[in-house]
Amino acid sequence: MKRKILAYNFEFSETLDQLRDRFDVEIFKAINPKTDPHFLQALKQAEGIVGLALPVDKELLDSAPNLKIVSNNSTGFNNLSIDEMTKRGVMGTNTPGVLEDTTADAIFGILLAAARRIPELDQFVKSGNWKHYLTRKEYAIDVHHKTLGIIGMGKIGSLIAKRAHFGFDMNILYHNRTRNHEAEEKYHAVNCSLERVLEESDFVCLMTPLTPETENLIGEREFQLMKKSAIFVNGSRGRTVDEKALIEAIKNKEIHGAALDVYQIEPLKVEHPLLQFPNVVTTPHIGSSTFETELKMAKLAVENLVAGLNGERPRNLINPEVLN
Structure with missing residues (x-):
């Protein structure tokens, strides 16, 4: 049985296809993660999340007992409650050096x-x-x-x-x-x-x-x-x-x-x-919004996710203390 991955506001089919070969991937776009019943049900089995701007707080982590890594598809990570994630042994990654x-x-x-x-x-x-x-x-x-x-x-x-x-x-x-x-x-x-x-x-x-x-x-x-x-x-x-x-x-x-x-x-x-x-x-938050740059970021986000799920240290690990 494949391990479950949630893709949240994650656009690129080129990278999603890589994940589908190895994981059970569920895709969520334009939903309210606090109330969407399908998302909340999937969260219970999820071992990894990849995507953009998902608020990962205590409430979400309480609903995700199997979660091992959240791979942010951005340089910023103010949407991640890093201290709370670290307490629970959940890795957080981002995609610096690209945009x-x-x-x-x-x-x-x-x-x-x-x-x-x-x-x-x-x-x-x-x-x-x-x-x-x-x-x-x-x-x-x-x-x-x-x-x-x-x-x-x-x-x-x-x-x-x-x-x-x-x-x-x-x-x-x-x-x-x-x-x-x-x-x-x-x-x-x-x-x-x-x-x-x-x-x-x-x-x-x-x-x-x-x-x-x-x-x-x-x-x-x-x-x-x-x-x-x-x-x-x-x-x-x-x-x-x-x-x-x-x-x-x-x-x-x-x-x-x-x-x-x-x-x-x-x-x-x-x-x-x-x-x-x-x-x-x-402008509508266009900073990194070119096809070339967004694809590079998506590939790096997937690379971080897969490394974490394979028990390796992701290249862009935000909270290395979680490994301890």
């Missing part, structure tokens, strides 16, 4: 889109409003030679700095828990206080992981410190920003605009206030 360049492309892309008003002016053309030469009402702002402030100079933050420095001759300020000497040397990035980043940057790009310390890191005070001409970019997690404060900052013209790929609650509802502003670029 960094792809995400940096996307975040710098929405920065450009906001600065040059690309989505807004695309609609300007498509709606038939381009009938004469452009006036000041349609003008955008330059990106080159401006100052980019990066909050969270990890791998993706560094790659955004690389694009800004070499592609657009931008000055780089950054704030991070630890000095990033490579970014300072290669991209002439300047390590400074959060306040200086906010006060001096033309573009403020938030790239921190979500932790108790970074939740609502950017709020009313921080928006008031920014230039009125600044564009705020969030490529981290939605809960790192106080969305009510962001909405007020845009409404009151405390900042010039925003470019957002993440939100406190996803997906956004069509009536969400952020969707009412033409100077806010909104």
Whole structure:
């Protein structure tokens, strides 16, 4: 009898076929894992779970007595209650080292889109409003030679700095828990206080992981410190920003605009206030969403899962203490 695996919001048939050869795989998409009866029944026999954004908390673990590994198909793993998993001997894995360049492309892309008003002016053309030469009402702002402030100079933050420095001759300020000497040397990035980043940057790009310390890191005070001409970019997690404060900052013209790929609650509802502003670029959490990158992540997630179920140490084990 094959061991049971649950695939949750896991897209790639190429990788699912590999699993089906060895395991009894059940697929779940767009369900509520707290209430779906089929999922809850399958959870009782599941030895492994692979997928995206499944909340693995005490309640779920109580319902999964045979669970050995949860393979997250993402770099982040704030959906996993790692301490609780470790207590129960359940391994957790993620897929780092795959999406960094792809995400940096996307975040710098929405920065450009906001600065040059690309989505807004695309609609300007498509709606038939381009009938004469452009006036000041349609003008955008330059990106080159401006100052980019990066909050969270990890791998993706560094790659955004690389694009800004070499592609657009931008000055780089950054704030991070630890000095990033490579970014300072290669991209002439300047390590400074959060306040200086906010006060001096033309573009403020938030790239921190979500932790108790970074939740609502950017709020009313921080928006008031920014230039009125600044564009705020969030490529981290939605809960790192106080969305009510962001909405007020845009409404009151405390900042010039925003470019957002993440939100406190996803997906956004069509009536969400952020969707009412033409100077806010909104993308649906597209950071790693290219076919090539998502397939690489899926393959790595399956590799981690199979290793754990075979009694081996997965390459990307988050909680190695579980092996003890």
